[in-house]
Amino acid sequence: MIITVDNLSFSYKSTPIFRDVSLRADKGELVAVLGRNGAGKTTLLKAINRVISPQHGSVMIEGVDAKTMGPMAIAQAVGWVPQSTEATAMTVFDLVLLGRKPHFRWAPSKEDYRKSEEAIERIGISHLALRPANELSGGELQLVQIARALAQDPRLILFDEPTSSLDIHNQYRLMATVRAIIDEGERAAIMAVHDLNLALRYCDSFILLKEGRVWAAGDRRVITKETIGMVYDIEVDVMELAGFPIVVPHSTTQ
Amino acid sequence: MSRTQTDRYHAYIRAKAALGAALALLLVVATIGAVGIGSIKIPFSDVVAALVRFDRSGQGRIVWDVRLVRVLGSVAVGASLSLSGTMMQSVLRNPLASPYTLGLSSAAAFGASVAIVFFGAGTSTSSTIIISDFFTVAASAFAFSLLSTAAILVLTVLTTISAQSMVLAGIAIGSIFSAGLTLMQYLANSVQLAAIVSWTFGDLGRANWRSLLVIATALIPTLLLALFYRWDFNAMDSGEDTAKALGVRTTALRIGGMLASSLLSAVVVSYFGTIAFIGLLGPHIARRLFGADHRFLLITSPLIGSLVLLAADTLARTILSPMVLPVGILTSLLGGPLFIYLLIAGRRR
Numbered sequence: 001m002i003i004t005v006d007n008l009s010f011s012y013k014s015t016p017i018f019r020d021v022s023l024r025a026d027k028g029e030l031v032a033v034l035g036r037n038g039a040g041k042t043t044l045l046k047a048i049n050r051v052i053s054p055q056h057g058s059v060m061i062e063g064v065d066a067k068t069m070g071p072m073a074i075a076q077a078v079g080w081v082p083q084s085t086e087a088t089a090m091t092v093f094d095l096v097l098l099g100r101k102p103h104f105r106w107a108p109s110k111e112d113y114r115k116s117e118e119a120i121e122r123i124g125i126s127h128l129a130l131r132p133a134n135e136l137s138g139g140e141l142q143l144v145q146i147a148r149a150l151a152q153d154p155r156l157i158l159f160d161e162p163t164s165s166l167d168i169h170n171q172y173r174l175m176a177t178v179r180a181i182i183d184e185g186e187r188a189a190i191m192a193v194h195d196l197n198l199a200l201r202y203c204d205s206f207i208l209l210k211e212g213r214v215w216a217a218g219d220r221r222v223i224t225k226e227t228i229g230m231v232y233d234i235e236v237d238v239m240e241l242a243g244f245p246i247v248v249p250h251s252t253t254q
Numbered sequence: 255m256s257r258t259q260t261d262r263y264h265a266y267i268r269a270k271a272a273l274g275a276a277l278a279l280l281l282v283v284a285t286i287g288a289v290g291i292g293s294i295k296i297p298f299s300d301v302v303a304a305l306v307r308f309d310r311s312g313q314g315r316i317v318w319d320v321r322l323v324r325v326l327g328s329v330a331v332g333a334s335l336s337l338s339g340t341m342m343q344s345v346l347r348n349p350l351a352s353p354y355t356l357g358l359s360s361a362a363a364f365g366a367s368v369a370i371v372f373f374g375a376g377t378s379t380s381s382t383i384i385i386s387d388f389f390t391v392a393a394s395a396f397a398f399s400l401l402s403t404a405a406i407l408v409l410t411v412l413t414t415i416s417a418q419s420m421v422l423a424g425i426a427i428g429s430i431f432s433a434g435l436t437l438m439q440y441l442a443n444s445v446q447l448a449a450i451v452s453w454t455f456g457d458l459g460r461a462n463w464r465s466l467l468v469i470a471t472a473l474i475p476t477l478l479l480a481l482f483y484r485w486d487f488n489a490m491d492s493g494e495d496t497a498k499a500l501g502v503r504t505t506a507l508r509i510g511g512m513l514a515s516s517l518l519s520a521v522v523v524s525y526f527g528t529i530a531f532i533g534l535l536g537p538h539i540a541r542r543l544f545g546a547d548h549r550f551l552l553i554t555s556p557l558i559g560s561l562v563l564l565a566a567d568t569l570a571r572t573i574l575s576p577m578v579l580p581v582g583i584l585t586s587l588l589g590g591p592l593f594i595y596l597l598i599a600g601r602r603r
Contacts, residue, residue, distance in 0.1 A: 080496060086347075093259065
């Protein structure tokens with residue numbers, strides 16, 4: 001098992017953000033974390049790679065307690081793709097090479113350059129390699145972040161709502177890229193995501209958070225009109241279209 | 255064999271390194287050229303000859319005993335303020351962070367005024383206002399700069415204030431010290447008041463070999479420290495969470511970066527007074543020319559800061575010759591419009 005999270009809880013001051021969350025992900029598995037705004041999805045991801053320190057529970061990365069790992073060891077094992085990033089004046093290659101930082105001390109080695117180049121080619125952004133990041137579109141920038149996470153060569157990649165600012169073309173392109181990376185069978189991924197239809201199409205298992213607690217968890221069968229209704233306070237139909245389950249909302253519950 | 259992305263990237267890096275080397279060469283040439291400029295003009299070749307032969311007779315005496323120390327002072331001060339600004343902007347993730355905007359200069363000015371008013375460190379001769387006890391003034395300015403640094407660090411560590419808001423906190427701290435400076439000016443007698451005003455004009459005429467040694471002792475370790483963490487600074491540019499996820503200890507980097515850059519700028523302003531805008535102009539021009547990669551920025555920004563201050567001081571020495579203007583007046587006068595231009599040009603890009 002690449003990642004095992006047991007009874008994880010985090011409070012900000014005295015306000016609980018999420019409580020007793022457990023999840024697992026193995027190689028080749030893409031786990032979706034679903035829930036309304038403020039349900040604790042992003043905070044949960046940050047607690048998994050210890051960007052923040054959870055007060056209770058455990059995170060085991062390939063059997064090792066994350067608490068006993070230093071920041072560099074965690075960075076070697078866990079990649080992070082944020083919702084958005086500062087578009088700096090560094091080039092795409094610079095940014096992807098930054099993903100190798102946990103693996104070198106003073107300067108990148110030939111291996112670091114090779115892995116960065118592989119990641120750039122794997123994501124299909126070779127034509128952007130020497131472009132400054134602040135000249136890229138939002139969709140291109142997200143691909144750069146995925147390439148950086150891939151260059152990091154982690155066993156687990158955390159995605160924080162990576163499609164939230166993208167148009168439908170780039171949403172599906174990005175999700176297909178992520179799915180292909182996970183299907184290579186070397187890595188697991190956990191993705192906080194808002195779009196239920198994207199999640200249903202590309203993810204293997206689902207954690208539904210409501211007010212910081214796990215409301216439902218499992219494979220596609222947990223996505224029902226009842227669970228969605230309870231978690232999102234909205235009436236929906238869950239149906240199948242062209243071989244994929246889709247969620248169709250009615251109207252918001254008053 | 256076709257070129258790989260890595261080959262292209264290395265070629266791109268080599269081109270930037272060549273541009274950086276050209277900038278360093280330009281600074282050397284400009285430094286020698288500036289030594290030759292003044293009320294008595296000394297040809298470039300004569301300056302080089304005097305420097306190479308350690309000739310201290312005739313024109314060599316002007317080179318070694320009058321101009322070189324001031325010119326090297328502008329190089330060292332420009333590099334220090336610019337490096338401080340670069341580091342502050344990175345760790346606070348705010349392009350407006352600099353020793354000036356974070357209130358360090360105001361604190362130093364207040365410290366100097368305290369020394370002048372309460373310790374009698376300012377006096378006058380029949381024709382000029384002089385700082386009679388320069389060591390006390392510099393020590394007091396340094397102490398209050400440290401106090402300002404401590405206030406910023408305490409805010410950084412103990413409160414939930416965001417790094418970006420630190421510049422606002424710096425403005426607030428600066429305004430408190432500015433109010434204190436006004437109070438000191440109100441309490442001062444006419445000679446003390448003139449000494450305070452004279453000190454607050456950033457002036458490279460105060461440069462001497464001892465002050466250069468002190469600044470070099472602060473500048474070189476700070477530069478080496480910053481270069482050691484250049485990849486961490488790069489990671490910070492992508493956002494704090496991303497930097498943490500790449501293994502950067504962001505709190506330690508912020509505290510260490512602020513401490514080192516604040517100490518460096520405190521040393522400079524304690525000796526030379528308020529020299530505005532260099533801590534902003536150096537990093538911003540370097541970013542325009544070299545991008546945001548700190549492997550280059552941490553070297554080229556000090557080079558550009560040196561060049562800008564060297565140009566400003568040369569202008570200050572010659573524009574109303576034989577009168578020599580304090581360079582702080584020129585950096586404020588010309589730096590403001592230039593910085594606005596950079597902001598507008600940056601937005602258009």
